Structure formats: C-alpha cells, structure tokens
Amino acid sequence: MAVDPDHGVEEFFDGSTEGLALYNAVAEAIAGIGAASVRVSKSQIAFRRGRGFAYVWRPGRYVDSQVAAVLSFPLPRHVDSSRFKEVAHPAESVWMHHIELRDVADVDAEVRSWLTEAFNNAD
Template identity: 40%
Template sequence: MDLQSFFAGHPTSRAVFDKALAIARRDGPVEVRVGKSQVSLRQRRGFAYIWLPGAYLRKPATETVLAIALDRQIASTRFKQIAHPAGRVWMHHLEVDGPDNVDDEVAGWIREAQQAAR
C-alpha cells in the first residue's frame, strides 16, 4: 500500500501526517513505512504512528490518531490513552482533529521520540 491509497478519502488525516512528517524532517531524513493499519515515521525504530480509527471502530471519536513512542510517560490530559508495551517504550495516543492540533507541544514530543529512536 502507498500513502495515497492509505489516506484515500481522508484529507484531514493526510494533512496531519504531512505536518508530523515535516516536523520530523527538520532533524534530518525520516523513513516512512506504510502498513495495512498505520503509517509510521522511523529512524532506527518507529517513533510516530498515524492510524485511522474509523477503519476499526464503528463510531470513532476522531478521524485520526497520532501515537508517539517515548522512553518515558508524559502526564498530559491531551492523551486519550497511554500504553506501556515494553520496558522502555511508552505509547502516547492523541486524538487529532486536524493539523492545527499538531502544535508546538506535540512537535516537541515528536522530536523527543525521534531522538530516542536513533
């Protein structure tokens, strides 16, 4: 699958992805992997993931979820969910209504996750 196919019919989600990618690219090259269920931004490992809950949930609260993999837990009411799937990985899930939600605070989290993924 390619980016165009993944985001077909979801221009807002594509705009969120484009903004997250632009933030990450400020610090150098970023690998983009398009999977069946999500698009990931990677260095040595993945650090940010975009997925479309409408593909899996009957009535999703938002069109787009941005998940950021950090090596610490961040206490913020902005996160819908925080998971701890591995010893040094905390997945922070943000419901994102549009690219304006990817603000300076979120950009800082993306850059921190990117640094940790190197």
C-alpha cells in the same frame, strides 16, 4: 517529507482528505526534526529512524470514531497530559502515547517537542 504517492500514503487516506492533511502536518513536523523513512502498512504509517518513533493511523478503520487520524509515539517515560487519549505501557521502558488529531493546529510546538524526543530515542 511531503506526500509521495510511491509510499502509498494517498491510498492509505483514500476518502479522507482531512486525514491526509493531518498526516502532512505530522510529516512536515518530523521533516523539521531530521531525516526519517516512511513505511506504509495496511494499519498505519510509520516514521522510522533505526526503529519506529511515530505512527499515524485511522481509528475509524478499527473502532467507531469521528477522528480522522491518531498520532502515536513511544517515549522512555510517561508524559502526563490531558491531550493524550491513552498512554499504554507495553514494555518496561516504553510508554506509547496516543493523541487524537482533529485539526492541523494540533501538531503544535508541544507535539513537535514530544516527536523530537521520540526521534532522538529511535537511533
């Protein structure tokens, strides 16, 4: 799932080559899990499989932040990890986990395992 200009990914990360590189790392990790569609909106890029299971967004658009990208994903359980900036509980069976991405190395085996779980729960 490489960057496809038709999806609007490059425009979303206009002015942030670091953010685009982080998105690419997430997209490559997801491509290694399975097929997903990509939807770019004004506020985020969503990876979908039946429903959304991973979201990349630019926090600097909404709050004062030096972080180029945040990866958010819903799981049916709360994962306790110091890697999460925040875990929200918006619905009875959904915990939304938010990770600040600072380097492509942040998209490691642990993150890929969480993305795999989110992917499997999105059908």
